[in-house]
Amino acid sequence: MNKHQSYWKANLRLMAICLSIWFVVSFLFGIILVEPLNNFHLGGYKLGFWFAQQGSIYTFVALVFFYSSRMNKLDKEYGVQEDEEQ
Amino acid sequence: MDELKLYTYIAVFGTFGLYFVIAWWARAGSTSEFYVAGGGVHPILNGMAIGADWMSAASFISMAGLIAFLGYGGSVFLMGWTGGYVLLAMLLAPYLRKYGKFTVPEFIGDRYYSNVARVVAVLCLIIASLTYVIGQMKGVGVAFSRFLEVDYGLGLGIGMFVVWVYAVLGGMKGITYTQIAQYCVLIFAYTVPAVFISLHLTGNPIPQIGLGSTLADGSGVYLLDKLDLIVTDLGFKEYTTAKLGSTLNMFMYTLSLMIGTAGLPHVIMRFFTVPSVKGARSSAGWALIFIAALYTVAPAVGAMARLNLMNTIQPASAEPLEYEQRPQWFKNWEKTGLLKFEDKNGDGKIQYVADKATNEMVKVDRDIMVLANPEIANLPNWVIALVAAGGLAAALSTAAGLLLAISSSISHDLMKGVFMPHISEKSELRAGRIAMTVSILVAGYLGLNPPGFAAGTVALAFGLAASSIFPALMMGIFAKSIGSKAAVSGMLAGIGITLLYIFQHEGIMFIKGTAFLGDMAKNWFFGIEPKAFGAVGAMVNFSVAFAVSRMIGERPPENIQQMIEDIRIPAGSSAAATGH
Numbered sequence: 001m002n003k004h005q006s007y008w009k010a011n012l013r014l015m016a017i018c019l020s021i022w023f024v025v026s027f028l029f030g031i032i033l034v035e036p037l038n039n040f041h042l043g044g045y046k047l048g049f050w051f052a053q054q055g056s057i058y059t060f061v062a063l064v065f066f067y068s069s070r071m072n073k074l075d076k077e078y079g080v081q082e083d084e085e086q
Numbered sequence: 087m088d089e090l091k092l093y094t095y096i097a098v099f100g101t102f103g104l105y106f107v108i109a110w111w112a113r114a115g116s117t118s119e120f121y122v123a124g125g126g127v128h129p130i131l132n133g134m135a136i137g138a139d140w141m142s143a144a145s146f147i148s149m150a151g152l153i154a155f156l157g158y159g160g161s162v163f164l165m166g167w168t169g170g171y172v173l174l175a176m177l178l179a180p181y182l183r184k185y186g187k188f189t190v191p192e193f194i195g196d197r198y199y200s201n202v203a204r205v206v207a208v209l210c211l212i213i214a215s216l217t218y219v220i221g222q223m224k225g226v227g228v229a230f231s232r233f234l235e236v237d238y239g240l241g242l243g244i245g246m247f248v249v250w251v252y253a254v255l256g257g258m259k260g261i262t263y264t265q266i267a268q269y270c271v272l273i274f275a276y277t278v279p280a281v282f283i284s285l286h287l288t289g290n291p292i293p294q295i296g297l298g299s300t301l302a303d304g305s306g307v308y309l310l311d312k313l314d315l316i317v318t319d320l321g322f323k324e325y326t327t328a329k330l331g332s333t334l335n336m337f338m339y340t341l342s343l344m345i346g347t348a349g350l351p352h353v354i355m356r357f358f359t360v361p362s363v364k365g366a367r368s369s370a371g372w373a374l375i376f377i378a379a380l381y382t383v384a385p386a387v388g389a390m391a392r393l394n395l396m397n398t399i400q401p402a403s404a405e406p407l408e409y410e411q412r413p414q415w416f417k418n419w420e421k422t423g424l425l426k427f428e429d430k431n432g433d434g435k436i437q438y439v440a441d442k443a444t445n446e447m448v449k450v451d452r453d454i455m456v457l458a459n460p461e462i463a464n465l466p467n468w469v470i471a472l473v474a475a476g477g478l479a480a481a482l483s484t485a486a487g488l489l490l491a492i493s494s495s496i497s498h499d500l501m502k503g504v505f506m507p508h509i510s511e512k513s514e515l516r517a518g519r520i521a522m523t524v525s526i527l528v529a530g531y532l533g534l535n536p537p538g539f540a541a542g543t544v545a546l547a548f549g550l551a552a553s554s555i556f557p558a559l560m561m562g563i564f565a566k567s568i569g570s571k572a573a574v575s576g577m578l579a580g581i582g583i584t585l586l587y588i589f590q591h592e593g594i595m596f597i598k599g600t601a602f603l604g605d606m607a608k609n610w611f612f613g614i615e616p617k618a619f620g621a622v623g624a625m626v627n628f629s630v631a632f633a634v635s636r637m638i639g640e641r642p643p644e645n646i647q648q649m650i651e652d653i654r655i656p657a658g659s660s661a662a663a664t665g666h
Binding site for chain 2: 004026027031044060064071
């Protein structure tokens with residue numbers, strides 16, 4: 001396997017992790033498991049409701065930045081980064 | 087002229103003046119500036135521009151109102167319209183930026199080495215964008231007629247003129263820098279009233295925390311518990327648990343909005359304006375921060391507006407408000423017809439209950455929740471003026487992005503790409519400007535005479551983006567084996583089934599009476615509503631493409647395989663960008 005292929009594999013692995021978290025906080029916590037989670041509270045928020053209207057969005061933001069910074073590292077590790085003049 | 091009107095004129099025309107100054111400063115001199123702002127926009131600034139591009143009149147005016155009446159069910163919009171950016175950031179944006187061309191159909195045409203694919207993509211783009219822009223034009227007209235008491239048509243005309251000036255003069259470059267200004271105006275206008283209201287109701291100035299806090303009236307009751315109690319008392323569904331249809335419907339609805347968001351061309355093309363692949367990745371993050379700034383406040387605005395409304399009409403339990411004692415804002419909005427009271431039992435009191443037979447608030451338009459919010463909460467006049475300018479900024483910025491998507495697909499994809507490949511850069515630029523002018527006129531005409539299908543536009547735009555553009559782009563990057571025949575059949579199947587489903591339930595082109603299955607929930611496929619069907623369309627697209635690919639054993643030619651390898655790695659992005 002050449003360098004570009006292993007870079008792509010590493011990217012796909014990272015993506016799978018990020019998209020699993022994306023799925024868990026929105027579809028799983030916010031929709032599928034909303035009723036059991038609503039038995040717990042975060043201040044005045046029912047927990048499932050909080051995930052659906054607040055928590056999922058915060059997680060999305062964190063995920064995109066996490067992915068972006070990990071990819072910048074991977075780019076360097078595999079020597080496929082862009083020229084630095086930008 | 088009263089004080090409120092004066093402030094509103096200052097806010098609205100002051101911001102318009104600002105957009106003109108920016109337009110003059112950022113005029114475009116080349117096709118690269120006209121289509122992608124020269125490819126040199128800083129990722130943070132591009133994130134802000136994406137925020138304004140994305141947050142439309144619907145996000146600004148309608149979304150909080152939807153949430154106010156849907157409660158928990160409204161979460162599908164919050165998750166759907168933000169979660170799509172995660173998909174965009176990981177699955178599409180960096181690779182499309184690496185490819186370094188001007189438009190979305192251009193990538194589809196090149197990747198599937200097919201002008202048919204490119205034209206199908208152009209058609210989807212034009213239908214999705216044009217239906218979407220009608221809503222913005224209506225938003226402009228409504229904002230003018232409500233806040234400045236200008237005739238709807240004149241207001242629309244003023245809005246068209248403003249967009250025309252900076253979009254035709256500056257293309258993507260002018261649009262980018264005005265969108266940055268418009269983002270600042272709209273987020274300020276959205277947040278200020280929310281902070282005031284949150285402070286007033288809960289004593290906490292941060293709406294996201296206020297929504298989870300106790301009420302400031304000293305009762306120690308949580309705001310959301312109180313809201314649940316009030317609405318269930320009157321027979322409405324409990325606010326924090328009311329679902330939108332079934333769990334499956336909410337799941338599919340959210341997924342459709344996410345995929346649709348990631349597939350909307352006017353958003354994707356903003357990623358072509360950053361200087362690097364790295365920039366495209368971080369730009370998506372910044373965009374999401376700027377969008378989350380509104381989307382996490384919206385649920386607080388919705389819940390607090392609903393609570394204020396209920397408290398006004400039902401000051402103490404079992405003690406409805408006397409109609410004669412209704413507040414001034416109530417009278418103002420009655421005049422617009424968006425709020426309507428009918429004294430069914432003749433007792434002179436306002437009974438606002440869930441039961442249709444005895445409910446006397448016969449009309450409470452959802453859109454007034456944001457627009458009337460500052461009045462309901464007794465906020466100063468300058469805040470109300472700000473909301474008017476913010477609503478206009480939201481509508482104009484989205485309209486400009488959509489119009490650019492339409493005009494560039496006409497001048498760059500249809501003319502330069504397919505029908506007149508030999509025109510010079512200068513004539514292409516002129517063609518782009520003419521296409522923009524024509525698109526604005528068409529959009530204005532449709533805004534003035536909204537066709538029957540205007541109400542269903544969101545479903546159509548997201549349905550098309552989700553079922554055709556998103557899968558085509560994703561397979562273009564991730565599935566090297568998919569060739570042109572497979573991709574085109576997938577796209578046609580995806581669009582076909584989505585349109586069929588939407589039209590059979592909501593009428594052909596949304597004309598009433600042509601819906602052959604009727605808009606009846608019992609006929610819905612597994613209880614999925616037509617608006618939530620885009621995700622099913624996308625799945626059909628993927629399956630048909632893979633099935634056709636396997637059946638005919640088609641492999642894309644060597645140079646296309648090489649191109650896919652190439653867009654998967656960031657190195658060499660500047661070379662691709664100068665390859666025009």
